[in-house]
Amino acid sequence: MIKRSYGFRLLPLLTGIILPRHNVNAQVVTAHTVLAMPTSSVRFDDTVERSDGYWAGLELELRAGLFTLTGSGTRGELTPTVNPLLDRNVGELRLAGRYDVLSWLGAEARYVVRASSSLTGHQRWEFYSLGARVLRDLGAPGLSGSAALAYSPTVRVSGLEDPRYAVSADAGIAFAPERSPLTVRLSYRIERFRFPSTTARSEQFEALTLAVGLRARRQHGRWALGGAP
Amino acid sequence: MRKLLMLVAFTASSATAQTGRRALEAGTERYLLADYQGAAQLLSAGLDPAAGPRDDLWLRGVQRLADALLVLRKDSLATTWLRWALRLAPEFQVDDDVMPPTVVRAVQAAQAFVRATPHDRFSRAEFRWPATFRGQADGTIRLAPSTMPIMARIGAEYFMWGGETRNVRPGSYAVVVSAPGYLPSRLTVEALPGVTTVVDVSLLPETAGLLYVTARPWAVLSVDGERVGHTTTTAYRLVPGDHLLRLERPSGDFTDIPIAVGERGTVRVSWITKRDSTGDPRLDGVLALLDSAQTERGVELLRSLLAVQPPISAGRTLALARMAEATWALGQQDSAVSQLRQLVRSDPFYLPAPDDFNPEIRAAYWTIRRETPAIAIRAPRDTVMDPAAVVRRLSAARVGLALPLEIAVGRPGVVRIFLRLNDPQPRDSLLTVVAVDSVTATSIAVTSSGGPALTPGSYALEGEIAFSDLSARELLSLTVERLPVDTTPHEPPPPANLYEPETRKAPPSPSALFKGLGLGALAAAVPVAVNDAGLSGRVIPLAAALVGGFVALGSIVANLPDAPIVWNVRYNEEQRSRWQERNRQIAAENAARLQRAPIRIRTTRAP
Numbered sequence: 001m002i003k004r005s006y007g008f009r010l011l012p013l014l015t016g017i018i019l020p021r022h023n024v025n026a027q028v029v030t031a032h033t034v035l036a037m038p039t040s041s042v043r044f045d046d047t048v049e050r051s052d053g054y055w056a057g058l059e060l061e062l063r064a065g066l067f068t069l070t071g072s073g074t075r076g077e078l079t080p081t082v083n084p085l086l087d088r089n090v091g092e093l094r095l096a097g098r099y100d101v102l103s104w105l106g107a108e109a110r111y112v113v114r115a116s117s118s119l120t121g122h123q124r125w126e127f128y129s130l131g132a133r134v135l136r137d138l139g140a141p142g143l144s145g146s147a148a149l150a151y152s153p154t155v156r157v158s159g160l161e162d163p164r165y166a167v168s169a170d171a172g173i174a175f176a177p178e179r180s181p182l183t184v185r186l187s188y189r190i191e192r193f194r195f196p197s198t199t200a201r202s203e204q205f206e207a208l209t210l211a212v213g214l215r216a217r218r219q220h221g222r223w224a225l226g227g228a229p
Numbered sequence: 230m231r232k233l234l235m236l237v238a239f240t241a242s243s244a245t246a247q248t249g250r251r252a253l254e255a256g257t258e259r260y261l262l263a264d265y266q267g268a269a270q271l272l273s274a275g276l277d278p279a280a281g282p283r284d285d286l287w288l289r290g291v292q293r294l295a296d297a298l299l300v301l302r303k304d305s306l307a308t309t310w311l312r313w314a315l316r317l318a319p320e321f322q323v324d325d326d327v328m329p330p331t332v333v334r335a336v337q338a339a340q341a342f343v344r345a346t347p348h349d350r351f352s353r354a355e356f357r358w359p360a361t362f363r364g365q366a367d368g369t370i371r372l373a374p375s376t377m378p379i380m381a382r383i384g385a386e387y388f389m390w391g392g393e394t395r396n397v398r399p400g401s402y403a404v405v406v407s408a409p410g411y412l413p414s415r416l417t418v419e420a421l422p423g424v425t426t427v428v429d430v431s432l433l434p435e436t437a438g439l440l441y442v443t444a445r446p447w448a449v450l451s452v453d454g455e456r457v458g459h460t461t462t463t464a465y466r467l468v469p470g471d472h473l474l475r476l477e478r479p480s481g482d483f484t485d486i487p488i489a490v491g492e493r494g495t496v497r498v499s500w501i502t503k504r505d506s507t508g509d510p511r512l513d514g515v516l517a518l519l520d521s522a523q524t525e526r527g528v529e530l531l532r533s534l535l536a537v538q539p540p541i542s543a544g545r546t547l548a549l550a551r552m553a554e555a556t557w558a559l560g561q562q563d564s565a566v567s568q569l570r571q572l573v574r575s576d577p578f579y580l581p582a583p584d585d586f587n588p589e590i591r592a593a594y595w596t597i598r599r600e601t602p603a604i605a606i607r608a609p610r611d612t613v614m615d616p617a618a619v620v621r622r623l624s625a626a627r628v629g630l631a632l633p634l635e636i637a638v639g640r641p642g643v644v645r646i647f648l649r650l651n652d653p654q655p656r657d658s659l660l661t662v663v664a665v666d667s668v669t670a671t672s673i674a675v676t677s678s679g680g681p682a683l684t685p686g687s688y689a690l691e692g693e694i695a696f697s698d699l700s701a702r703e704l705l706s707l708t709v710e711r712l713p714v715d716t717t718p719h720e721p722p723p724p725a726n727l728y729e730p731e732t733r734k735a736p737p738s739p740s741a742l743f744k745g746l747g748l749g750a751l752a753a754a755v756p757v758a759v760n761d762a763g764l765s766g767r768v769i770p771l772a773a774a775l776v777g778g779f780v781a782l783g784s785i786v787a788n789l790p791d792a793p794i795v796w797n798v799r800y801n802e803e804q805r806s807r808w809q810e811r812n813r814q815i816a817a818e819n820a821a822r823l824q825r826a827p828i829r830i831r832t833t834r835a836p
Contacts, residue, residue, distance in 0.1 A: 037772075039765070041761075041764040041765055041766075042764075043763065043764055048763070048764060048766075050766070136748065138748070138780070138783045138784040138787050138788075139784055139787030139788040140783070140786075140787030140788075143783050143787050145748060145752055145780040145783070145784070147751065147752050147755040148755070149755055149758075149759070167759050168759065169755045169756045169758065169759040170755070170756060171752040171753060171755050171756055171773065171776050171777065171780070172752075172776060173752070173776060173779045173780045173783055175783075186775075186776060186779055187776065188756055188770070188772040188773050188775070188776040189756065190756040190759050190760055190765075190770070190773070191759075192759050192760070192761055192764075202761065202764060203764070204760070204761050204764040204765060206756075206765065206770060206772065208772035208775070208776075
């Protein structure tokens with residue numbers, strides 16, 4: 001319980017640090033509806049168990065100058081391909097902050113907590129990640145691609161021995177027309193957890209996510225739907 | 230025998246006159262030769278009024294004598310001669326084209342003095358030149374003998390009885406003649422060097438009454454058949470008893486009014502056939518008071534009314550004119566002159582009708598008007614000018630429109646009319662130069678055949694009259710507006726769907742293709758690098774390939790080059806050209822209509 005509260009306590013601190021006041025007048029808030037197709041793969045010894053499912057949720061993104069804060073919550077099911085009776089209800093909460101060091105490169109910090117429940121019981125995953133994101137305009141206004149690589153030095157899993165570390169990556173393409181408030185993003189992420197060799201377990205989580213959202217921009221103290229003024 | 234005596238008498242009088250005239254002519258010669266000492270002596274001798282008429286030679290002689298004395302540093306003597314001449318000939322005017330400014334100033338000062346020290350009708354002065362004139366001698370004042378025990382006080386030093394003579398230094402002297410039981414008589418006389426000034430008075434008894442007469446239009450007043458002068462008459466003293474007044478207008482109309490004057494009584498007579506009205510009840514009340522011959526009270530009230538703030542605007546000119554006339558009648562010529570000057574400055578357009586002022590004050594008004602630098606300009610308050618109407622009327626090429634302008638000045642001179650512009654920067658533009666004597670009409674061009682001379686906007690017209698010593702200015706605010714006319718609105722641009730697309734996407738270049746595929750591969754490679762093929766079952770996860778493919782496709786499509794469609798570009802250009810050409814025609818027609826639009830000009834006098 002104490003561990004869980006650290007992430008929430010860090011959030012306002014992080015926000016205070018990375019949202020300087022001078023950026024208040026150039027803020028963009030985007031609210032996304034998120035649809036995801038997750039796949040979880042677990043290997044015990046030589047057996048691989050895969051689960052697929054559909055998730056849905058909301059994502060809120062606040063961009064102020066060079067800083068971007070993202071928070072999302074999704075919920076859905078993961079159904080094992082071998083034994084469909086062991087369905088898991090899964091919920092995930094993600095908090096991420098990014099600072100664009102260069103126009104094409106951003107440093108990113110992420111906190112993820114994922115919990116599932118099934119007939120066999122409850123399980124909770126919690127990890128922090130630090131990484132970098134490469135951003136690239138693809139040539140048309142509002143069309144951009146991105147790819148990120150992150151390292152999680154600490155991963156905590158309830159009911160299991162904690163993985164030694166985790167590596168995650170994602171790639172995506174986003175379209176946000178300048179004059180329109182609509183945004184569309186398609187991304188794919190993959191998280192790979194490395195457990196101690198004594199457990200003979202490894203696990204990988206993937207998700208193909210489609211996010212459709214609306215943007216609102218604050219200019220001269222007023223909020224208005226749309227991107228660039 | 231009788232004819233012989235007449236011939237002798239004629240010859241004798243002619244010889245006397247010739248002497249004075251000869252002295253004047255000889256003095257003029259000396260003056261022209263710059264022999265001022267000799268000129269002063271001869272001219273002084275030649276100015277004897279009994280020696281000849283007060284003609285041009287005599288008037289020029291006075292001016293030359295004054296100039297010679299001023300050159301000889303005998304300023305006070307020059308002043309005395311000028312005052313004497315002005316009392317003798319009130320119409321005397323200095324010729325400022327010939328005479329130096331010192332003489333002009335001396336004449337003006339003498340005029341002011343004489344106006345301030347008028348004679349009353351009971352006293353008169355005569356001047357007797359000696360047979361042999363001595364310019365260096367003192368003057369002599371003699372009080373004419375009387376049946377009454379009269380006594381005169383001359384200045385503050387001398388007293389004399391009737392019939393006595395006193396030698397005094399040349400100059401002006403205030404003389405008060407009195408006798409027991411009679412009203413004293415006051416007058417100012419000039420003692421001239423070598424000349425005997427005879428003061429003759431007829432005193433009125435102390436019980437005399439006062440007569441006030443007002444007539445509008447003015448009339449000539451006679452009392453018991455004796456001409457008194459022009460109305461308005463104030464404080465005219467009459468012996469108690471019955472009298473018959475006659476008022477006679479220049480038109481020949483007259484009225485006889487019998488009056489009875491009591492001891493120390495006051496009689497007021499008015500003959501008004503034309504009443505003035507200003508629309509201001511306060512002013513009208515005071516003017517009615519003046520018309521009822523209550524002159525002193527009327528002047529007092531008018532003076533206080535004209536001093537109120539804010540100043541009276543309606544009827545101010547009339548009020549000033551009536552006050553000057555009444556003040557003049559009260560014998561306060563200095564004040565009257567000041568009021569007439571104020572009248573000229575206040576309204577140079579005021580030209581008194583023959584009925585308004587009697588000849589004395591009328592002459593004074595015109596004299597003062599011609600001395601006072603003042604200017605006023607006026608134009609119609611609201612004028613609409615239609616250039617099209619002018620063109621139709623004249624059936625000829627378009628001619629310019631002109632705004633009529635009236636200019637009035639006090640002192641005649643050359644008036645410059647400037648147009649003062651404020652936009653884009655303050656500057657003056659000289660419109661016209663007019664020589665104005667009193668009032669003249671001119672015009673300023675508002676439009677010309679070359680286009681509008683005055684574009685719509687706000688301007689100021691400034692009239693300026695400048696002399697070597699003084700200048701006067703007047704401002705008139707001018708607002709020029711073009712009245713609205715129906716103009717054709719411009720055509721809107723053709724709708725976008727009428728245009729053909731001017732470009733099409735061309736196949737991607739090899740480099741763009743390579744770049745897009747590379748980006749897609751890189752995007753996919755990042756998750757692939759993390760992917761455990763053993764867990765996911767694929768070396769390249771399907772979703773990674775999908776995202777990579779979208780990135781590659783997006784990059785390639787976004788960078789597809791545009792190739793122009795020549796025919797469509799040409800077609801669209803023609804569409805645009807036709808639209809622009811139509812709008813150019815409309816703009817030209819609108820400009821022509823605006824050019825012919827009526828112009829409205831409003832003028833207001835600047836505060």
